[in-house]
Amino acid sequence: MPELPEVEVSCRGIAPHLEGKTITQVEVRNPSLRWPVPEEVQLLEGQTVLAVKRRAKYLLLETKAGTAILHLGMSGRLRVIDASEVAEKHDHVQIHLDSGKMLRLTDPRRFGAFLWGADAPLSHPLLQKLGPEPLTEDFDGERLYQLSRGRRSAVKTFIMDNHIVVGVGNIYANEALFASGISPKTAAGKISKARYQRLTEEIKRVLAKAIQQGGTTLKDFTQSDGKPGYFVQELQVYGKGGEPCPVCESPLKEIKLGQRSTVYCAQCQR
DNA sequence: AAAGACACCTGTCCGC
DNA sequence: TGCGGACAGGTGTCTT
DSSP states (O other): OOOHHHHHHHHHHHHHHHTTOBEEEEEESOOBSSSBOOGGGGGGTTOBOOEEEEETTEEEEEETTEEEEEEOTTTOEEEEEETTSOOOTTEEEEEEETTSEEEEEEOTTOOOEEEEESSOGGGSHHHHTOOOOTTSTTSOHHHHHHHHTTOOSBHHHHHTOTTTOSSOOHHHHHHHHHHHTOOTTSBGGGSOHHHHHHHHHHHHHHHHHHHHTTOBOSSSOOOTTSOOOBGGGGOSSTTOTTSBOTTTOSBOEEEEETTEEEEEOTTTOO
16 A cells, blocks of 8 residues: 555644544554564553654654654555444554544554654664655755666666665656656666656656645555545556557556566657 | 565455 | 465565
C-alpha cells in the first residue's frame, strides 16, 4: 500500500484526531509485526499526543514519555474510528483516545512495525542512516549526480535506495523515470547532471501530485477517513505493461529490476 | 563499499 | 470448483 504519498496522506489524516488528545489504552492484539511490538509502547497510556510527524515512510507519534514509531510495510493501513468498532483478524494495534475514538493499525502481511523511541526518535537505528526527504531542498540533482558517480547499478534501483533519497517506492520510481525520459535500466553512474536535475524535478512533481490526490489506491489503500486515493487515475506506466505508451503508443515493456516489476517505454526512455 | 539475493507474511489472481 | 504458483505498494540483513 504505502509509498511516501500514502504515508503522508495518512499522517495528515490522523493528526487532527490525535494531536492534543490523551491516550487511554494501548491495545496490542498481535505483537508479531516485522519486529515484536516492544513492551515500552504501554508507556503511551496516559500520555498526550504532542505531534504526529512523518520521516521517510515512518510515522512518529510524539509524547512527553517517548515516541511511537510506525511503519506500514506493504499492506498496513491506519484508520481513526469509533472505539466501539469490533476488531477483526488483521487489526493488530489499537490506540484508544479520550475522545472516544481510536487509531487502528491493520496489516495483513505484517511487514509493518510499531516501535518505540525513548528519546530523540530520529536517532533510532532505523531512522539514522536515511537520506533526505524528497520534497525538501536537501534533495536536488547535484546530490543524485555526485552520489551516483562510479555506480553501476540501474538508476531505478539507485533512486529507490533509502540512503540516497527516502520515499521513492516502486510506483513512483517507475512514474518519475517515465516522466523524465530516462530508461530505468541505465547505469546510475552514466547519467548526466542535467538529466539528474530533470529526474529530481519529476520525482518531486509526481510525489507532490500524488499527495494532493490523496495517494494511489491499488487494492486496499484508503485515506484515514476510508476514501480511496485518486492518483491511480494519473498513473502513466505502473501496472500497464503491454499497453500502449501514453505518448508514442508503442507497447510498454515490463521487466524485473532488483526483483521489482519495472515498466517503461523503450522508445521514450533512453 | 557496493550489488544482489533473500527473508518476512497473507491475500488474490491466473492457468490448468 | 480446486490447487499450485506467481505476484503485490517495503526494507533490513546476509552473501558475494
